[in-house]
Amino acid sequence: MTSRDLILGRIRAALGDTGTVAEQPLPRRYLSAHAPADDPAALLDLLHRNLTDYRALVHRCTEAELPSRIAELLAARGSRTVAVPAGLPDGWLTAAVGVEPLPDDGSLTAARLDAVDSVVTGCALAVAETGTIVLDGGPGQGRRLLSLVPDHHLCVVRAPEQVVASVPLALPRLDPARPQTWISGPSATSDIELDRVVGVHGPRTLEVLLVTV
Amino acid sequence: MSDTFLGMPAFPQAAARAVRDRQLRANLRHATHTIRDKRARAVAELPDWAELRSAGKAIKDHTLRHLDRYLVQLEEAVTAAGGTVHWAADAEEANRIVAGLVHATGTTEVVKVKSMATQEIGLNEALAAEGVTAYETDLAELIVQLGEDRPSHILVPAIHRNRAEIREIFADRMASWGRPAPEGLTDSPAELAEAARLHLREKFLRAEVAVSGANFMVAETGTLVVVESEGNGRMCLTLPRTLISVVGIEKVVPTWRDLEVFLQLLPRSSTAERMNPYTSLWAGTTRGDGPSEFHLVLLDNGRTAALADQVGRQALRCIRCSACLNVCPVYERAGGHAYGSVYPGPIGAVLTPQLRGTASPVDASLPYASSLCGACYEVCPVAIDIPEVLVHLRERVAEQGGHPVERAAVAAAGYVLDHPAALAAAERLAGRTRALHPRRLPGPGRAWTDSRDLPEVPAEPFRDWWRRNRT
Structure with a gap:
């Protein structure tokens, strides 16, 4: 007998008593959102507050200002090199003079990225209630290691279309087959006396640009 | 871990020793009180916490009731997504499978994401016996590994160590495992975290194989979920060529939608956050992104024995948040080591005797490691009635003989x-x-x-x- 058959057999034997008991439907009486899902301005403010609360640096700008804001933020950190995921909109880095772009064609290694100053990505969506941005490897987001190895991650969120209120409203918009990274603030640890320390292995600085029309 | 949990003294002896350790008691008191207050605030933010809790309980109960069906569905979905599924009836078989997979890659090193299941089966020791070094990459697990210590808490395994002790461990021990601690290291938590970042980065960059657990597995989509804070999980799940995840069979949930419940319950109950910093989700392998080889080892190791117990099976709902440890008056005073198991605290007192049986003195004493105050049940995000299971297990221990003088x-x-x-x-x-x-x-x-x-x-x-x- 294989272990598969053994385990499945043990499960069926263990559940022998449950066959005759009628099953209740799953109670899903919880809320689909705790924030007003139909108020885009309030949601954006909430996302802003919650991202800030977990030590992300949050900025706002309009679509037209985006290239110059990206250039300013990279310059403010003194970034000389920036990893560029496939599908990042062409215009985003046009104003970043003096920053060497490293477009990812699948060949950027972790060792190479370890020496890169910043990465600029878009996102799949953002969750206001929890202060979370979600990357799913779609256009402008790149392979997972791009937003992981460099020490500075600059992420662009388009409002209102990419902002959802809650986790229950986020999941139906995401594809379970795609590799996803949910990011809520920069990496952190509470392992020493349960004191929260920001910045361990992931990017120690997370900047989020909230872009409105 | 330098020594194993087997042959541990029964809970009363181990607890009596721990209670006399004033440093340990001070560390535990500080840590558990900090987290329990934060958790209460994070939970109070959600007016529908009670409804989320009953949904979490119901989803887990439903899954356990049809566990065979959901595991087969999960296997199909993971396989279709490019992964390979292995079944391990016990610890020995799981260790043998993992060691074989590591050997097949030709490497002698693996990086590890914090995982209760691999601690439970003693994977690091088993790999060491096969000539493979396993590097723990969670900060607390690193502290435990470098200190040749044992974990004492589910969420923060080095909770029994204060910052001064951790500084000493890093300064003394890092050099013999890889990159030494920086000169003049102080005991500020930020500096200690930085030392860990530098020490581990070289290991992440050269690792070819990673071993992880998982918090959830979605049967309908084959998606695995790892919830973490530091980014060491992302490093392990993303950079190596081969990923091996060892996961208890009770971690499956039926649908993608079910995550909407657990991704709200777990972070708030565990680290008292609206959401933990990083959550990774993946199904099988993805061309050009992350590991090109993915193995899922489904672990029984006593879980089906727990499932057969009509009262005790509710312990399999556990999502390892550790809230019950942080509110327990017995845990706060006795500490995690006294429980003689990788699962300490109230949940450990009900889980361990079911997974391992009640034959050894330490396992037979665990159901008594409680004052039955009920605080653990109150905070449990999946409503495990721990006092009920404790009393039930006491009956079982008593039935197997109890004490001869007591019988007379x-x-x-x-x-x-x-x-x-x-x-x-x-x-x-x-x-x-x-x-x-x-x-x-x-x-x-x-x-x-x-x-x-x-x-x-x-x-x-x-x-x-x-x-x-x-x-």
């Missing part, structure tokens, strides 16, 4: 209580000899009076007093 005493009491004349005589005798009664019991009863005074016997039995005054 209960048999004698049964006879006396069945015979009113004998009872009246015994009561009078006890009243008249009370000046001679010791404050502590002799012989095997002594332990019971170590922490209690023997009740005083009244001068005359109540029934005699009643007859004299009221008839």
